[in-house]
Amino acid sequence: MAMVGLFWIAEGDVYVGAKPSGLAPGVRLAPEGVVTLGDGQSGLHLWEDVNALTVADVPVKSLMRQVGVVKDVALGTVREMTLPLGHGLMGKAPAMMAVRVESSDGDHEMAAYVAAAAGYSRTEVDLSHALLARLTEGAATMATTLAAMSQWGRAWEGGSPRSAEREGLLREWVGQTLSGCPCP
Structure with missing residues (x-):
């Protein structure tokens, strides 16, 4: 399993955001269409009907976001070490992104968990x-x-590739060469 950009790729499956488990929300990109998973949003949007596919509410990596993640990890570690057994931590859910599908039958919005704790x-x-x-x-x-x-x-x-390799893969999949990409 690996994260490349906004995608989580597990073996042959491609997800937008984190791969869901159980009833957690998620979005899988399958050969037949955009598959929505999880409690309350199960469904399929066939590619032939999809006019646009976008993601909103994407957390962009920043120094402040990275400091916040480090602070949360440090505080969580201290709490786990000092709280008596049985109290445990109230887990903080990861951030959510909105995956939007514009199709011939209207616009649809699904939720997917962010896979990058410090943002993308x-x-x-x-x-x-x-x-x-x-x-x-x-x-x-x-x-x-x-x-x-x-x-x-x-x-x-192995795990997720390093940043430069992830960007290279995304450029390749978009159909641009590394040297010819006008992307930032």
């Missing part, structure tokens, strides 16, 4: 938005792009 880099956000737009360009483009992402996920071993 601006470049990865921009490249991810470009990739989402590319998925709606037509069946051949969508199938080729999703197949490349899935193939990479099946072949990849």
Whole structure:
């Protein structure tokens, strides 16, 4: 499993945001369409009906966000060490993003958990938005792009790649070369 931009790729499955478990909300990009998962938002939006696919409320990495994450981890560690057994911590849920599908039958908004605790880099956000737009360009483009992402996920071993490699993968999947990308 690995995070690349706004995507979580687990073996051959591609998710927007974190891969959901149980009844948690999530969005999977499947060959047949955009699959919404979780309690209260299960469904399928066929690619042939999808006109646009966007993500809003994406946390962008900043120094303040990183400091906040470090502070939360430190406070959580201190609490776990000092509270008597049985009290445990009240877990803080990860942030949510809104995945929006514009289709022939209207606009739909689904929720997905953010996978990056400190937020995503601006470049990865921009490249991810470009990739989402590319998925709606037509069946051949969508199938080729999703197949490349899935193939990479099946072949990849280990955690998430480093930032430069993630950006390179996103550029490749968008269909731009590293040297020719006008992206930031």
